[in-house]
Amino acid sequence: MIHIHLSTAVRGVARKLRKCRSEFAGFILRNAMNDFMALITPPAPPDVDEVRRLARHGCLDIHRVSWLRCYLSRDGTRMLCWYHAPDAESVRLVLRHQGFTDAVVRAAVVSGDADPGALAESRDCRVLELPADSGTSAALSARLDDAHGGRYRALISQQGDLALLVVDHDRADAVADTLGSAGIALIDEQNAVEIDPRPASLFSTLPGAASRAGRPSRRAGQAVAPGDAGGMLDAVVIGAGLSGISALHRLLGMGLVVRLYESGSGAGGVWHWNRYPGARVDSEVYTYVFSFSDDLVREWDWQELFAPQAEIARYFEHVIDRFDLRRHMRFDSPVVAVHFDDGGGFWTIETADGERMSARYLVAATGALTAPQMPDYPGLDTFSGVSCHTARWPCSGVALAGRRVGVIGTGATGVQVIQTIAGEAGELYVFQRTPTYCVPQRNRPMDDADRERIRRDWGRILDACRDSWGGFVHDFHPVSGLAVSAADRRAKFEELWRSPGFAFWLGNYADLMMNPEVNEYASDFLREKIREQVDDPDVARRLIPDHPLGTKRVPLENGYYEAFNRPDVHLVDLRETPIERIVPEGVRTSRETIPLDVLIHATGFDAGTGALARIDVRGTGGASLADKWRHGAQTFLGLMVSGFPNLFLVNGPHNAAALSNAGRSIEQNVTWIARCIEHVRESGFTRIDASAEAEKEWTEHVVDAANGTVLAQMTDSWFYGANTSGKPRRVTIYAGGAREHRRHCDAVANAGYPGLDFS
Numbered sequence: 001m002i003h004i005h006l007s008t009a010v011r012g013v014a015r016k017l018r019k020c021r022s023e024f025a026g027f028i029l030r031n032a033m034n035d036f037m038a039l040i041t042p043p044a045p046p047d048v049d050e051v052r053r054l055a056r057h058g059c060l061d062i063h064r065v066s067w068l069r070c071y072l073s074r075d076g077t078r079m080l081c082w083y084h085a086p087d088a089e090s091v092r093l094v095l096r097h098q099g100f101t102d103a104v105v106r107a108a109v110v111s112g113d114a115d116p117g118a119l120a121e122s123r124d125c126r127v128l129e130l131p132a133d134s135g136t137s138a139a140l141s142a143r144l145d146d147a148h149g150g151r152y153r154a155l156i157s158q159q160g161d162l163a164l165l166v167v168d169h170d171r172a173d174a175v176a177d178t179l180g181s182a183g184i185a186l187i188d189e190q191n192a193v194e195i196d197p198r199p200a201s202l203f204s205t206l207p208g209a210a211s212r213a214g215r216p217s218r219r220a221g222q223a224v225a226p227g228d229a230g231g232m233l234d235a236v237v238i239g240a241g242l243s244g245i246s247a248l249h250r251l252l253g254m255g256l257v258v259r260l261y262e263s264g265s266g267a268g269g270v271w272h273w274n275r276y277p278g279a280r281v282d283s284e285v286y287t288y289v290f291s292f293s294d295d296l297v298r299e300w301d302w303q304e305l306f307a308p309q310a311e312i313a314r315y316f317e318h319v320i321d322r323f324d325l326r327r328h329m330r331f332d333s334p335v336v337a338v339h340f341d342d343g344g345g346f347w348t349i350e351t352a353d354g355e356r357m358s359a360r361y362l363v364a365a366t367g368a369l370t371a372p373q374m375p376d377y378p379g380l381d382t383f384s385g386v387s388c389h390t391a392r393w394p395c396s397g398v399a400l401a402g403r404r405v406g407v408i409g410t411g412a413t414g415v416q417v418i419q420t421i422a423g424e425a426g427e428l429y430v431f432q433r434t435p436t437y438c439v440p441q442r443n444r445p446m447d448d449a450d451r452e453r454i455r456r457d458w459g460r461i462l463d464a465c466r467d468s469w470g471g472f473v474h475d476f477h478p479v480s481g482l483a484v485s486a487a488d489r490r491a492k493f494e495e496l497w498r499s500p501g502f503a504f505w506l507g508n509y510a511d512l513m514m515n516p517e518v519n520e521y522a523s524d525f526l527r528e529k530i531r532e533q534v535d536d537p538d539v540a541r542r543l544i545p546d547h548p549l550g551t552k553r554v555p556l557e558n559g560y561y562e563a564f565n566r567p568d569v570h571l572v573d574l575r576e577t578p579i580e581r582i583v584p585e586g587v588r589t590s591r592e593t594i595p596l597d598v599l600i601h602a603t604g605f606d607a608g609t610g611a612l613a614r615i616d617v618r619g620t621g622g623a624s625l626a627d628k629w630r631h632g633a634q635t636f637l638g639l640m641v642s643g644f645p646n647l648f649l650v651n652g653p654h655n656a657a658a659l660s661n662a663g664r665s666i667e668q669n670v671t672w673i674a675r676c677i678e679h680v681r682e683s684g685f686t687r688i689d690a691s692a693e694a695e696k697e698w699t700e701h702v703v704d705a706a707n708g709t710v711l712a713q714m715t716d717s718w719f720y721g722a723n724t725s726g727k728p729r730r731v732t733i734y735a736g737g738a739r740e741h742r743r744h745c746d747a748v749a750n751a752g753y754p755g756l757d758f759s
């Protein structure tokens with residue numbers, strides 16, 4: 001056996017292969033167009049686990065790159081990888097991101113047995129170098145196909161400068177003989193291991209239920225009947241937002257006996273609580289709401305593309321009556337404790353007014369952004385004017401006209417409040433700690449023609465959302481921002497900036513969230529737009545962020561920047577003049593005391609884990625969820641928590657919703673949960689729990705996915721828990737995108753729930 005570097009071999013044949021390129025054109029093409037091969041010299045020899053870890057990065061998906069196969073030389077010095085991708089640049093970007101800077105990437109023709117399953121996972125194989133004088137491509141493929149039934153794989157660059165054959169180790173000699181008898185003597189060969197690095201293999205190594213389908217269930221044929229456990233409910237849902245109502249409707253549809261508890265006096269979740277001026281949705285509203293009923297789509301007439309809070313709250317009330325859900329709901333009933341009964345395998349649920357209930361399954365639809373967070377300035381309680389958090393805005397409203405109003409916070413909420421009340425308040429003081437990039441929302445009224453189009457195309461719209469990275473009607477432009485000229489890039493940015501919603505963010509170049517250079521081009525474009533819109537250059541300078549675009553959810557603005565051109569709107573930059581304390585008459589900064597009548601806290605939420613942490617959640621052995629998450633959330637798929645059997649989270653931590661269209665992510669979560677419960681019941685089990693191993697794997701994947709994006713460059717946000725004192729700085733959201741999240745969830749369900757323990 002001669003051991004050589006693949007690159008040496010490749011160089012050796014490249015020159016000659018170029019000559020016989022036309023011959024190879026006749027080679028049987030099975031995967032032309034979107035196949036790419038990459039020859040890599042890793043900076044340090046990776047092992048199989050490392051290759052798998054790299055493959056799970058969300059950036060593969062964001063670039064629409066599927067990593068099909070990898071051949072890792074035994075000495076770890078070379079890798080030959082096979083991808084499906086839109087273009088070579090996407091592959092290069094992914095490789096650069098994974099630290100492989102010197103890869104040779106070529107569009108490839110793949111021949112032989114193209115079924116990735118043909119060569120077994122992690123099997124020993126040999127990579128054979130083809131000589132240039134190997135005869136015609138047709139002869140080569142015919143001989144191999146005849147003699148070996150196509151059980152080889154040839155990766156040949158379309159340029160004709162790389163040509164490698166991969167065969168099972170056991171067959172390598174026979175293949176060499178076949179080629180030899182055709183007058184083709186190999187130049188060289190290398191022992192390698194074949195790896196299937198496709199992200200779908202996440203959890204596949206776990207002991208799971210892959211064989212469960214064929215295994216007799218504990219009580220096969222005796223599905224648990226609704227309410228079978230001595231009057232206990234089948235399920236309790238906590239929360240009446242999009243998540244809770246979706247779950248309630250879905251579980252009732254399965255014939256379960258379900259009750260929903262909600263702390264507020266009405267339905268809507270965030271849309272019930274966030275009644276502050278200017279609150280409106282940031283997803284095109286018709287893509288955000290329930291999709292479970294075509295009748296609902298036909299019946300409800302949306303008035304605006306990005307509907308305001310009041311319209312959405314009305315919609316929720318309509319939905320719960322239209323589908324007769326109200327009788328299953330208890331309002332003004334905050335859940336204070338949920339304890340798992342180890343012996344009985346059910347949850348007991350206790351509300352603030354002392355009601356106790358038991359249920360087999362518990363769905364925590366408590367929301368990611370529902371635990372309001374007040375700033376911790378000294379003297380907060382001493383303010384003598386009206387003060388409130390935006391997420392606890394009183395139903396009766398707050399009188400603002402002509403008054404001196406302060407707003408602390410310039411996230412998505414602060415932006416909406418500020419642009420709406422500028423001009424109404426007598427004087428408006430904006431207390432800004434970190435500026436943020438806003439893009440124009442370009443909201444507009446919807447007319448009959450819009451509604452008709454939506455109803456007609458409803459199926460296609462849902463499909464488009466499902467197939468997009470973030471569940472929106474927008475999706476990344478499948479081209480690298482580096483693959484175009486500066487002029488073209490600028491023209492694209494301008495076009496996106498003129499489009500509604502998140503077009504500029506999630507319809508931008510494919511590597512916006514991956515490549516700091518591309519991100520900087522886009523960020524810089526927005527900085528320029530801020531300068532154009534704000535008259536005073538000094539104010540503009542303070543409004544300009546320096547972090548990468550998209551590392552916070554991008555607020556959509558309707559006149560935000562122009563508001564700062566008004567003489568009665570004042571920007572207080574807290575980086576220059578921090579707040580020292582709140583005093584009875586207003587806010588004292590390091591420079592002055594600003595007198596106020598109203599102080600609005602748009603200061604965000606204890607996000608992701610906050611709502612559940614406020615409930616006494618105890619799993620097996622009385623273990624507390626708050627304790628478990630003290631050093632950061634740990635979940636399985638963002639949907640379950642090990643040690644807390646039969647508890648499901650909708651839109652919980654580690655979920656894709658923070659970067660996606662929450663409505664679409666929530667329905668995907670609920671569908672998975674319903675299917676899982678159905679599976680447990682049909683199998684005759686009563687308890688399901690995530691294994692510690694599966695939870696660890698998902699939690700590590702969540703960290704990996706974020707590290708594969710620019711998010712990791714700016715951790716001062718609720719995405720990392722930075723806005724809540726005492727919280728560990730750990731990523732709380734899934735950065736791989738909604739499509740990727742769904743893919744992992746579906747893979748688990750389709751494989752019979754590996755990673756979950758049934759009993």
Ligand code: NAP
Binds near residue numbers: 281
């Ligand atoms: P947020 O993004 O966490 O923003 C909170 C703001 O308050 C930030 O500007 C923050 O500054 C500031 N802040 C917090 N504590 C402060 C303190 N002690 N002193 C001074 N400033 C302080 O919260 P949010 O704006 O409520 O938005 C949260 C999420 O809700 C969004 O990311 C989005 O997902 C969702 N949302 C969506 C919409 C929509 O359009 N549908 C509207 C509103 C909210 P720092 O940045 O320096 O921490």
